[in-house]
Amino acid sequence: MRFEISIARDGNQTLNVNGIHIYSKYKPKDHAASFIEKELDLDAEGYLLLGLGLGYHLKAITKRIRNKKIYILCVDKQEEKIFEKSYIYEEIIKMSNIIIIYDPKDIKMNNNFQVIIPNAWLQVLNNEHPLFNFLADIKIKQESYSGQKNLLAENFRNNLLLNDQNIINYLSNTKVGNKLACLVASGPSLNETKNWLKKVRSQLYIFCVGSALKVLLEEDIEPDGVVISDPKMNIVQQLEGTDYSGILFYLSTANHIAISRYKHTKYILFQNGYKRAEELAARHNIPLVETGGSVATTGFSTLELLGFDKVILFGQDLGFKESYTHASFSTSGRRISTKENLLKIISNNEEEIYTTPNLHSYLKWFNLKIRNSNIKVYNTALNGASISNADFINENEFYNLVNLTK
Known part of the structure; x- marks a missing residue:
């Protein structure tokens, strides 16, 4: 995968993967925080987040969640090195409830965990990527549940x-x-x-x-x-x-x-x-x-x-x-x-x-x-x-x- 870090309009780092913008070109941190604000279920027992990147989605979760387990499923081995270049790396990496993984088999969660999949990361994965089917299945079920929760x-x-x-x-x-x-x-x-x-x-x-x-x-x-x-x-x-x-x-x-x-x-x-x-x-x-x-x-x-x-x-x-x-x-x-x-x-x-x-x-x-x-x-x-x-x-x-x- 091709990772490119650049500077957004507001002066913060932003990330492009295989030509796809993971965050906004203008206000990347605000973009990630807005997505998490809409998605985050505070009643979940724990979380699985797709994509580490520069850590902006993870940072937005940790602002609202303190002690619950948070898995981050990386899509590529390069991600941890990319994250190390992020302005927020030192702040996030010390948190004991955060677990960075590369294989879904390493996830130990139950049905009361929330799976959070930013659409940009799903777009990065093609049909041949080993995570594609695993994540597509989750996305289908997640969208179905979120759209029918009240019903x-x-x-x-x-x-x-x-x-x-x-x-x-x-x-x-x-x-x-x-x-x-x-x-x-x-x-x-x-x-x-x-x-x-x-x-x-x-x-x-x-x-x-x-x-x-x-x-x-x-x-x-x-x-x-x-x-x-x-x-x-x-x-x-x-x-x-x-x-x-x-x-x-x-x-x-x-x-x-x-x-x-x-x-x-x-x-x-x-x-x-x-x-x-x-x-x-x-x-x-x-x-x-x-x-x-x-x-x-x-x-x-x-x-x-x-x-x-x-x-x-x-x-x-x-x-x-x-x-x-x-x-x-x-x-x-x-x-x-x-x-x-x-x-x-x-x-x-x-x-x-x-x-x-x-x-x-x-x-x-x-x-x-x-x-x-x-x-x-x-x-x-x-x-x-x-x-x-x-x-x-x-x-x-x-x-x-x-x-x-x-």
């Missing part, structure tokens, strides 16, 4: 007032036996594989995401359970207009209106990573689900809590060969423009397909989750993303697996 809190508060049962009640009331669990998402491959479920329906536990419910009902396939997680109002359409009266699992921060309108049996799920849910679950010894950022990842974590040791993924494409992201009749389908910022990945058919940054984030979650899980996972999406440690199976192999599990 999440409102939904959580109203959903608790419903006094619904939780997953402990479901486990005590339900015997899932040795059935295979099928997690049904609404990727394009579901158009081809949904009929597989019909022939052996009685031997399966079918758990589907909300956006796939209408796809299954069109085929007269009633799932054993449906899971929804989206905090926004558009989730209402996933249940509206159906005659589904089965079990509904919902994330504690899912849209309250959609939840309250459903008049049949419901179970609330408390999620890891949302502080209010974690606190309530801890008080009542309720197990937490990992959300992974999507309803399908939430569904997988729920099946894990239910005790299944084999899960077959349907419609979990996490990418697309053509231009449609979801199956026909799905409430989440859309057509992708070729102008969008798409990534290329390898499919189960060993061909290149496209994926979006969000879907790629969920793919990486599945890769890591399955690797560290005792669940044996199978994947039916021929033209969907190849998921690590999830064996692709065709229709005949699916039926053989079902028969073996009788």
Whole structure:
């Protein structure tokens, strides 16, 4: 990387990396302080800051935070030498709560730490940089959370007032036996594989995401359970207009209106990573689900809590060969423009397909989750993303697996 220190209009040092201004050319310290003022969550337990540079963002944090741990993730080995040339180096380097690192593996933080990513540093990293995907995933989740913080809190508060049962009640009331669990998402491959479920329906536990419910009902396939997680109002359409009266699992921060309108049996799920849910679950010894950022990842974590040791993924494409992201009749389908910022990945058919940054984030979650899980996972999406440690199976192999599990 090419680092260039220059003098800004106000006489302070400023920094340019690979032609990108990390701070303002006019008032760099004020620019950094203004960014931190808007971003900083004073209630966080600690912080991870991307980029050391001249230390201006770090200085702005230390003005308001004294004793909490602050990790600074450098993007290049040169950064510490650049920082040593900063006017504020001597003042900052003595603070014992500051930890400068170069590898995310050295970070020891929980979900109550705040990650602060100045956009300029993210622009410096190209797709080949080892930190790019790690940080892009965090940025996606961070922007999603910050934009919906009030909505999440409102939904959580109203959903608790419903006094619904939780997953402990479901486990005590339900015997899932040795059935295979099928997690049904609404990727394009579901158009081809949904009929597989019909022939052996009685031997399966079918758990589907909300956006796939209408796809299954069109085929007269009633799932054993449906899971929804989206905090926004558009989730209402996933249940509206159906005659589904089965079990509904919902994330504690899912849209309250959609939840309250459903008049049949419901179970609330408390999620890891949302502080209010974690606190309530801890008080009542309720197990937490990992959300992974999507309803399908939430569904997988729920099946894990239910005790299944084999899960077959349907419609979990996490990418697309053509231009449609979801199956026909799905409430989440859309057509992708070729102008969008798409990534290329390898499919189960060993061909290149496209994926979006969000879907790629969920793919990486599945890769890591399955690797560290005792669940044996199978994947039916021929033209969907190849998921690590999830064996692709065709229709005949699916039926053989079902028969073996009788």
